[in-house]
Amino acid sequence: MTTRIDRRFAALKEEGRAALVTFTMAGDPDYATSLAVAKALPKAGADVIELGMPFTDPMADGPAIQAAGVRALRGGQTMIKTLELVREFRKGDDATPIVLMGYYNPIYIYGVDKFLVDAKAAGVDGLIVVDLPPEEDEELCLPALRAGLNFIRLATPTTDDKRLPAVLNNTSGFVYYVSITGITGSAAPDAGKVGAAVTRIKRHTKLPVAVGFGVRSAEQARGIATGADGVVVGSALVDALRQSLDASGKATAGTVKAVADLVAHLAQGVRAARRVAAE
Amino acid sequence: MNVLQPNSFRTGPDERGHFGIYGGRFVAETLMPLILDLEKAYAAAKADPKYRQEMDGHLANYVGRPSALYYAERLTRKFGGAKIYFKREDLNHTGAHKVNNVLGQIMLALRMGKTRIIAETGAGMHGVATATLCAKFGLPCIVYMGAVDVERQQPNVLRMKMLGAEVRAVESGSRTLKDAMNEALRDWVTNVSDTFYCIGTVAGPHPYPAMVRDFQCVIGNETREQMMALEGRLPDSLIACIGGGSNAMGLFHPFLDDRSVEIYGVEAAGHGVATGQHAASIAGGRPGVLHGNRTYLLMDADGQIEEAHSISAGLDYPGIGPEHSWLKDMGRVQFLSATDDEAVAAFQLCSQLEGIIPALEPAHALARVFDLAPQKPKDHLMVVNLSGRGDKDLASVEAYLEGKKK
Numbered sequence: 021m022t023t024r025i026d027r028r029f030a031a032l033k034e035e036g037r038a039a040l041v042t043f044t045m046a047g048d049p050d051y052a053t054s055l056a057v058a059k060a061l062p063k064a065g066a067d068v069i070e071l072g073m074p075f076t077d078p079m080a081d082g083p084a085i086q087a088a089g090v091r092a093l094r095g096g097q098t099m100i101k102t103l104e105l106v107r108e109f110r111k112g113d114d115a116t117p118i119v120l121m122g123y124y125n126p127i128y129i130y131g132v133d134k135f136l137v138d139a140k141a142a143g144v145d146g147l148i149v150v151d152l153p154p155e156e157d158e159e160l161c162l163p164a165l166r167a168g169l170n171f172i173r174l175a176t177p178t179t180d181d182k183r184l185p186a187v188l189n190n191t192s193g194f195v196y197y198v199s200i201t202g203i204t205g206s207a208a209p210d211a212g213k214v215g216a217a218v219t220r221i222k223r224h225t226k227l228p229v230a231v232g233f234g235v236r237s238a239e240q241a242r243g244i245a246t247g248a249d250g251v252v253v254g255s256a257l258v259d260a261l262r263q264s265l266d267a268s269g270k271a272t273a274g275t276v277k278a279v280a281d282l283v284a285h286l287a288q289g290v291r292a293a294r295r296v297a298a299e
Numbered sequence: 300m301n302v303l304q305p306n307s308f309r310t311g312p313d314e315r316g317h318f319g320i321y322g323g324r325f326v327a328e329t330l331m332p333l334i335l336d337l338e339k340a341y342a343a344a345k346a347d348p349k350y351r352q353e354m355d356g357h358l359a360n361y362v363g364r365p366s367a368l369y370y371a372e373r374l375t376r377k378f379g380g381a382k383i384y385f386k387r388e389d390l391n392h393t394g395a396h397k398v399n400n401v402l403g404q405i406m407l408a409l410r411m412g413k414t415r416i417i418a419e420t421g422a423g424m425h426g427v428a429t430a431t432l433c434a435k436f437g438l439p440c441i442v443y444m445g446a447v448d449v450e451r452q453q454p455n456v457l458r459m460k461m462l463g464a465e466v467r468a469v470e471s472g473s474r475t476l477k478d479a480m481n482e483a484l485r486d487w488v489t490n491v492s493d494t495f496y497c498i499g500t501v502a503g504p505h506p507y508p509a510m511v512r513d514f515q516c517v518i519g520n521e522t523r524e525q526m527m528a529l530e531g532r533l534p535d536s537l538i539a540c541i542g543g544g545s546n547a548m549g550l551f552h553p554f555l556d557d558r559s560v561e562i563y564g565v566e567a568a569g570h571g572v573a574t575g576q577h578a579a580s581i582a583g584g585r586p587g588v589l590h591g592n593r594t595y596l597l598m599d600a601d602g603q604i605e606e607a608h609s610i611s612a613g614l615d616y617p618g619i620g621p622e623h624s625w626l627k628d629m630g631r632v633q634f635l636s637a638t639d640d641e642a643v644a645a646f647q648l649c650s651q652l653e654g655i656i657p658a659l660e661p662a663h664a665l666a667r668v669f670d671l672a673p674q675k676p677k678d679h680l681m682v683v684n685l686s687g688r689g690d691k692d693l694a695s696v697e698a699y700l701e702g703k704k705k
Binding site for chain 1: 315323324325326327328329330331332333471472477478481484485488489490491492587588589590591596598600601602603604
């Protein structure tokens with residue numbers, strides 16, 4: 021079984037560059053705007069799209085993504101609408117991988133089996149569920165793999181060599197290396213440490229390794245893309261979106277462009293990386 | 300409901316932290332190695348007689364245990380039924396049962412070489428207990444407290460500050476206990492190497508629910524001995540308030556396999572379970588996953604967590620410890636609820652008839668004692684866990700009564 025994620029990383033490997041993985045929140049600040057943002061992402065340079073499934077209690081997220089979740093929920097976003105958003109996106113783009121990212125409870129309440137069927141049918145390729153470590157694989161990871169979805173696991177600086185095989189087992193699509201101990205959008209990762217960590221993970225797996233948490237600038241993205249197979253940017257995009265909203269929190273004519281422009285800028289950083297490395 | 304009951308209710312959790320379908324370890328990968336370490340360290344401490352010995356010494360000389368089992372004679376006479384006893388956890392140093400658990404965890408943190416303690420708190424009693432033991436053992440302490448709770452539990456905020464703790468008001472979400480717990484988890488994820496997260500109730504990822512229960516079982520173990528000494532037999536019923544449920548679990552657990560003992564947990568019904576403004580996760584919730592465990596939760600149709608409501612900050616949480624959820628499904632514990640109005644009425648009655656000002660939390664349990672006791676024969680021995688004292692609540696109760704007058 022190969023998914024759009026597998027195919028995309030394989031193609032980028034051929035090209036000799038890393039992937040830009042973007043995170044935006046489904047429904048932020050409303051359904052239509054977040055769909056328009058998602059549609060604009062591939063053209064702006066996103067190679068893989070992560071869509072947040074909003075949750076009231078995002079325990080691993082910093083203020084930027086917490087606020088994005090609140091805006092989406094206030095805007096009436098539900099799991100049904102998030103899947104609908106993917107379905108709409110797929111009408112115009114059958115190649116860009118879509119990964120849904122969030123917390124387990126909304127999936128559990130939707131119903132795991134029904135969720136996997138509906139997500140697959142909508143065109144979702146993979147899942148990242150922050151509060152499901154390998155110890156809870158029977159909940160969603162194994163059923164997701166059986167349903168033909170990638171289950172992308174987070175590896176962190178606290179995941180030592182002894183634990184890494186357990187984390188990588190049943191992981192598919194790519195490995196998401198959390199570059200800092202902390203919440204999303206907080207400290208900036210140290211490029212040197214990240215490079216060593218990526219090398220360490222690659223000793224244990226053939227899967228692509230994408231690095232995220234705290235990446236904000238094209239310069240940082242370029243630094244990380246030199247050693248990793250992908251760079252994930254989330255809080256910075258969500259912040260750019262927030263800054264484009266009007267005083268009442270509604271989207272403006274500039275909202276989609278604000279996100280797309282930052283993605284284009286970050287994509288330049290990512291795409292410059294291997295050339296720099298080769299020089 | 301007919302449920303196949305196990306031979307013992309006291310063997311849980313399994314090695315993966317499950318009580319039936321409840322419990323588990325639903326945490327981010329960053330925290331997973333930490334809770335595995337904690338589990339190992341706790342198992343080693345439990346097996347070390349020196350750890351127990353030292354804890355017993357502090358419980359006796361610092362906390363002031365055993366706490367009295369007090370015969371509430373005037374309340375008993377008023378209701379004309381069951382003989383009502385109070386387990387006086389309000390007499391512990393710091394004024395509530397919370398200290399029993401915090402002592403165990405802080406001693407464990409020291410064994411593990413941790414140098415920084417974080418905690419969440421609702422009513423502030425767990426925060427005060429943590430600040431107190433951090434002062435005693437010389438550890439820096441940071442307490443996360445919802446901004447709403449900082450406002451309504453000022454006396455405890457002042458106590459924590461006097462004890463040298465830093466109180467961080469949490470402005471996210473509903474700005475109460477659940478959000479304080481989110482913020483504490485975010486701190487822990489950030490400060491993994493030196494920080495020990497001292498959870499205040501029988502919830503969170505395994506091993507917390509079992510570990511906190513073990514530390515609180517001193518309540519039930521003492522009650523058993525004291526009742527044998529006073530009456531020559533076991534109590535006939537136990538009753539305790541439940542937010543996360545640590546005072547209740549501490550009283551109940553040692554009696555779970557004594558099938559003759561009726562057990563009642565009382566949740567906070569706020570303005571009434573039917574109004575939707577309450578904190579009764581068993582009465583008004585269903586199983587979901589939050590804060591590291593699967594348990595009964597208050598949530599909407601889409602799995603979004605709903606804000607709880609209770610006059611009592613200590614019960615104002617949209618979940619409950621996972622072992623309680625299992626005991627509910629097994630039919631071993633009966634769950635009741637009491638509204639804000641009923642709790643305040645019980646708060647006043649207990650103060651005026653017994654000269655004991657209870658915290659608003661156990662006032663919820665008292666409210667149900669007042670209907671259960673008259674239905675029981677005079678030789679029925681009923682123990683209510685008076686889990687904390689009410690000094691912290693005087694301003695809230697006063698404001699509540701003033702509001703009712705208008």
